[in-house]
Amino acid sequence: MNNMGQPIEILLIEDNEGDIVLTKKAFERGKIGNNLSVCRNGQEGLNFLNKVDPYQQAPTPDLILLDLNMPGISGQEVLAEIKKVPTLKTIPVVILTTSESDEDILKSYQLQASSYIKKPVDFKQFGTVIQELQNYWFTVVKFPPKS
Amino acid sequence: MTNLFTNISNLGVSELLPREEYKIRLLNHMSLFITIVCLLSIPILWYFKILMPLWFVVVLLILFGVTFLLHYLKKPMLARSYHIILFPLVLMTNVLLFGSENSPLFFFFPYLIVTFYFYRKEKIQWFYITYYILAMVFCFGAVDTVEPYYEYPKIGLVNVLVSLGAVFIQIVFLRAFNFEIVSNENRVAQLLESVTVQNSELEHKTNILTLQATELQQAKKQLLSVNEILEGKVNRRTEDLRKTNSELLRSNKDLEEFAYVASHDLQEPLRMVGNFVQLLDEEYSEKIDDEGRSYINYAVDGVKRMSKLIEELLSYSRVGRKEMNLKEIDLNGFVEKKMLDLQQKIKSLNAVVNLGPLPEKLFCEPGQISIVFYNLVANSLKFNNSEHPIIDISSTEKEDHFLFSVKDNGIGIEQKDKHKIFKLFKRLHRKEDYEGTGIGLSLCRKIIIRHDGDIWFESEDGNGTTFYFTIGKNLRNE
Structure with missing residues (x-):
């Protein structure tokens, strides 16, 4: 629950079905109530955020989990687009990816990503990471007020 | 008379x-x-x-x-x-x-x-x-x-003599005069003859010269054509070389790109395997017996090792992928700071790392040089059975490079292995005895070569190892 008492809205933009399942599992094990929406590519993610058909009813997320390595519009392009829109640019974006290259990390932070997390190989670690993520973003951090 | x-x-x-x-x-x-x-x-x-x-x-x-x-x-x-x-x-x-x-x-x-x-x-x-x-x-x-x-x-006789003398003088004179004319004519004839001879000789020589000139002209033409052919050949060869070179550069680049992309993309399915096998273990534990669980453990272990390999291969390929971004650093503080990453290990092994004076101004790519020091010291700690591992790091300034040494009292390297240790993925020990992927020294070598240097070691089996490496002084950003 966020400070408004509503469940926390999370948008996961990820093309890998396996990762989607894993992420869902990890969040299910978390203690904090949340709504996880999933978009399977960059364009879908942008449509969701901009409430373009068929996402007119989509909620504005509190937190975005973004994969970098996606076919079509890449994660970095999605991030750049998000940061261009005044109503979206205040939403924290956490990069969740396999890459640990300096370039990707640097580029992501330059594009104002809030954090950069490398997906662990170990599921236990993955669970821990998602746990920490939830802990940090949903209990420690104050979100910007929704417009 | x-x-x-x-x-x-x-x-x-x-x-x-x-x-x-x-x-x-x-x-x-x-x-x-x-x-x-x-x-x-x-x-x-x-x-x-x-x-x-x-x-x-x-x-x-x-x-x-x-x-x-x-x-x-x-x-x-x-x-x-x-x-x-x-x-x-x-x-x-x-x-x-x-x-x-x-x-x-x-x-x-x-x-x-x-x-x-x-x-x-x-x-x-x-x-x-x-x-x-x-x-x-x-x-x-x-x-x-x-x-x-x-x-x-x-005295009539005197007069006669004098008269005869006068006649004689005239005769002598006329003879001389005539002789001169004749001899002049002869001379002219001789001269004419010699001129004719010389003329014919000259003509002959001119002919020879003309012939030679023609031959020369032909030779020149031949030379020119040969030259042209040669030039063409050289140009073609140069072009070929240039092509080969650029192909080589490209294929090198491709190879690195390939290694990078491959290892990057290999991670993804590997992670899937690892994660889902573990998930299987967690969520269906009651349906899996101990043997099945041990299989899962083997699978997870393999995935982890594979992942580590890919990670290191990735870092290896990354060293060559980017252009050098050289900076001037004071190596003393820099290495000391890097050693903090190994502090836990140093403490647990009861080890000592002695840092000698290092160059205060070194032009290098700091990230890469830190990998070299890290890997060498980590190796010295790893391949060390001594109760008090001692590692000495020192440097000497030479004319056009710095010479560094990392000396330990570890297990040493056998002479027969000295050609193997810089090879990619070459391990000298069972993974059960000394863990590792066998990429560390290859990576060090690649970094040092990029820094205009060389890396080698001296060791006696069981008596420790000293790794030496150099870093060029004339490195510049491209």
């Missing part, structure tokens, strides 16, 4: 122009004739006891002998003038002293001709003509008017 005559005739003659030669010879003949006349006169005069003319003859001998002397001294011009001027003076003296009876006045004419022959300049000719005419006029005028100082009996 003939020899003497020839010698006297040739007195003063040297390699001169032919005309000059004849002039000298003619004057010699004239002087010789006068000398002979005088010498022949001496016994006659002696016989008739006419003593006065005798001393005069001796004076004449001396006076005309000077001509020979001048010729002998190679003063032909002086001899000529001397002789020509002397002669009328002698005649005039003769007339004044002894009257006209025995004065060979007809000598004037041959002498006039000789003068013409001797002197080609008109002014000089006129001068002598005037001189001779005046002398002649004086002599002829004086014959009847002047009373002779000394009268001696008329």
